[in-house]
Amino acid sequence: MEEKDLKISIGHLYPHLLNLYGDMGNILTLKKRCEWRGIEVEYSEINISDPIKDCNLYFIGGGQDRQQEDVAKELYKHKDFLTSQRDLGSVFLGICGGYQLFGHYYQPFDKEKLLGISLLDAYTVAGNNRFIGNVTVDIDFLEPNTLVGFENHSGLTYLCGDTKPLGLVNVGNGNNGKDKTEGARYKNVFGTYLHGSLLPKNPHFADYLIELALEKRYGQKIKLSPLDDSMELDTHRSLVGKAY
Numbered sequence: 001m002e003e004k005d006l007k008i009s010i011g012h013l014y015p016h017l018l019n020l021y022g023d024m025g026n027i028l029t030l031k032k033r034c035e036w037r038g039i040e041v042e043y044s045e046i047n048i049s050d051p052i053k054d055c056n057l058y059f060i061g062g063g064q065d066r067q068q069e070d071v072a073k074e075l076y077k078h079k080d081f082l083t084s085q086r087d088l089g090s091v092f093l094g095i096c097g098g099y100q101l102f103g104h105y106y107q108p109f110d111k112e113k114l115l116g117i118s119l120l121d122a123y124t125v126a127g128n129n130r131f132i133g134n135v136t137v138d139i140d141f142l143e144p145n146t147l148v149g150f151e152n153h154s155g156l157t158y159l160c161g162d163t164k165p166l167g168l169v170n171v172g173n174g175n176n177g178k179d180k181t182e183g184a185r186y187k188n189v190f191g192t193y194l195h196g197s198l199l200p201k202n203p204h205f206a207d208y209l210i211e212l213a214l215e216k217r218y219g220q221k222i223k224l225s226p227l228d229d230s231m232e233l234d235t236h237r238s239l240v241g242k243a244y
């Protein structure tokens with residue numbers, strides 16, 4: 001199949017509430033990198049009270065505890081459907097607060113536990129410090145073998161079972177500032193603390209997610225044609241290892 005005959009559907013979960021620190025840039029990147037190749041994108045927002053539809057890729061951004069509370073209640077209603085979507089190979093990308101809700105729960109400091117939808121075998125508890133700053137993550141599944149971004153969270157996330165980290169922090173704190181892990185992956189579910197937004201500065205990861213979403217839709221591996229990523233990768237390399 002030629003790229004101009006391809007299509008992916010993207011479901012954006014609760015953008016009116018979880019869209020902190022420019023996380024919308026991830027959607028713009030996915031859309032643009034498809035558009036530049038002639039791949040059609042069917043994009044839909046899924047807000048409070050909206051039904052959740054079958055999508056090849058779901059995205060959820062970050063937010064403050066207050067917005068997370070509202071989203072957690074709504075997201076939990078769709079736990080079974082989204083779990084079946086995960087098991088059918090749909091791609092999920094959750095950033096920070098959205099990532100935390102992909103786990104079993106997020107326990108804020110002085111409020112009741114927010115139940116997550118357990119797409120990831122992980123849990124999050126509020127920490128005493130706020131982790132704010134640049135992050136570089138060493139990864140082993142893509143080239144370049146780094147991801148760069150910006151973290152701003154007090155939640156400490158711990159991974160269990162078959163849920164593995166995206167990579168190991170070489171600058172920054174990552175999941176909990178202790179075990180050197182950053183982010184999480186189980187099947188095609190990805191979580192990360194990297195705002196920035198993440199994908200514009202990590203085009204290799206953006207294309208990886210698009211290829212997984214195409215594989216979900218068409219049932220076969222599809223290698224994307226290369227784009228001129230010289231500017232994006234120059235930006236990426238300028239941030240690798242940079243704390244400030």
Ligand code: GLN
Nearest residue numbers: 062063096097153154155
């Ligand atoms: N409220 C969560 C925390 O502070 C998530 C913050 C965010 O999404 N940036 O850990």
